[in-house]
Amino acid sequence: MKRRTLLASAAMTAGLALGMATAGFAMDKTKVGFVYVGPVGDGGWTYEHNKGRLAVEEHFGDAVETVFVESVPEGPDAERVMTQMALEGADLIFTTSFGYMDQTINVAKKFPNVKFEHATGYKQADNVSVYSARFYEGRAIQGHIAGNMTESNVIGYIASFPIPEVIRGINSAYIHAKKVNPDVEFKIIWAYTWFDPAKEADAAKALIEQGADVILQHTDSTAPLAAAAEAGNVIGFGQASDMAEYKDGPRVSSIIDDWAPYYIARTQAVIDGSWESVSTWDGIGAGMVGIGDITDKVPASVAAEAMELKAKLASGEYHAFTGPLNKQDGSVWLKEGETASDYGDNGLAGMNFYVEGITAEIPN
Incomplete structure (x- = not known):
């Protein structure tokens, strides 16, 4: 060849x-x-x-x-x-x-x-x-800020569906708001949606009419922050994302899912x-839950405390559900120093009860 x-x-x-x-x-x-x-x-x-x-x-x-x-x-x-x-x-x-x-x-x-x-x-x-x-870790930080910031002592919470994930968030936010403000009260509206800006806006406005000057949400749109901005004297938090377009208005921080x-x-x-x-x-320690920048609307001392709480949650030094904690009916859930387990009869994965102090009822 x-x-x-x-x-x-x-x-x-x-x-x-x-x-x-x-x-x-x-x-x-x-x-x-x-x-x-x-x-x-x-x-x-x-x-x-x-x-x-x-x-x-x-x-x-x-x-x-x-x-x-x-x-x-x-x-x-x-x-x-x-x-x-x-x-x-x-x-x-x-x-x-x-x-x-x-x-x-x-x-x-x-x-x-x-x-x-x-x-x-x-x-x-x-x-x-x-x-x-572990979104509830972020809710603990939000609760700490909200409890310190509210002037009316009424915090509104827009909930999506009555599943353990959402109930955990409500409980965690309430526990940590109550720690810094014993007079705080939670008002909860169930929107029965993950994403519906009109419903979310209506829920936020209803909570504001009931005296809430802080709005927390477990729904996905920016509508509650828009309603807070319209009200003028109400603060809120980004949910799942930073929602930073409202950082010069009502948004004082956020939970960010990464x-x-x-x-x-x-x-x-x-x-x-x-x-x-x-x-x-x-959760926070692994980086799956992030905390958005805390704006200057939050006093420096409160912001510093919030970041310290974040660090303790991230390291495992502190657990968001640490006793003593009772269930809504007054029965003991966690004894002094005891922390919640993930699973089991009273575990976080199946949480279907409010903690003591929340007066609302969980819908069926």
């Missing part, structure tokens, strides 16, 4: 190998799906989950493709969306709301080779992990084949 023919043959072989490698790389690209309960522009919960998705894209580059569907109602629509993602080749699907729990389990059974990650739920399977953040490190780690686990079903519940 002539040298020129040999060179041409070698070039063709190399080209074929490169083409096959390129095709193989494309075929091996990991596809990651995200199902969102709100719009990516909600400024809160979904906004932060989508920031995590974008962090996955930035971290992995062309090795990963991400897809998402926003504003998916909790129910049959969620199951349809998850099924479609799996059918379209998703290797990993993050379902980012508590109400997607049963749908996630149902779809996971049909697609055993797809990995699922469900946010804030508790049902696992061989191909379903669960993950959540999902990016978890999303990157779990995607990497799928890529390298080490993924397994786990239950993750991280």
Whole structure:
């Protein structure tokens, strides 16, 4: 064979190998799906989950493709969306709301080779992990600030759904507000939504009319902060995201959910084949819960105390639920110095009661 023919043959072989490698790389690209309960522009919960998705894209580059569907109602629509993602080749699907729990389990059974990650739920399977953040640690800090800042001694709380996650937050905020202000009172309105700006605004206005000069929220839009700004003498906090556009108005700090490190780690686990079903519940110490900048509206001494509380929560020196604490009916929950367990009959994961001092009732 002539040298020129040999060179041409070698070039063709190399080209074929490169083409096959390129095709193989494309075929091996990991596809990651995200199902969102709100719009990516909600400024809160979904906004932060989508920031995590974008962090996955930035971290992995062309090795990963991400897809998402926003504003998916909790129910049959969620199951349809998850099924479609799996059918379209998703290797990993993050379902980012508590109400997607049963749908996630149902779809996971049909697609055993797809990995699922469900946010804030508790049902696992061989191909379903669960993950959540200890939001109640951030609520403790908010409660401390709110208890110090209120002049009317009335703090309003906009709650979403009566599930343990939300009840924990109410209790934690109340406990720490009460520690610094024994006269504080909580008024609670259940919005029965995660994201509905109109409902959230109406709830905030109703609480303000009832005398609240501090508004806390476990809903996802900036509407309560807008209502506080309109009232003029009311403060509030960013929820799930910094909501910093209100930092020159009513927003005095925030709880920030940082999902990016978890999303990157779990995607990497799928890529390298080490993924397994786990239950993750991280807080301030692990960086999954952040505290936004405390503005100058908060006295320097109160801000310093809040940051000290954050440091103790992060290190484990202090637990947000430390006795003595009683249940709403006066029965002992935690004895002096005792801290709450995560699980068990009186554990935080299944919390379905208010602590003593809260006069509202938990809806069925």
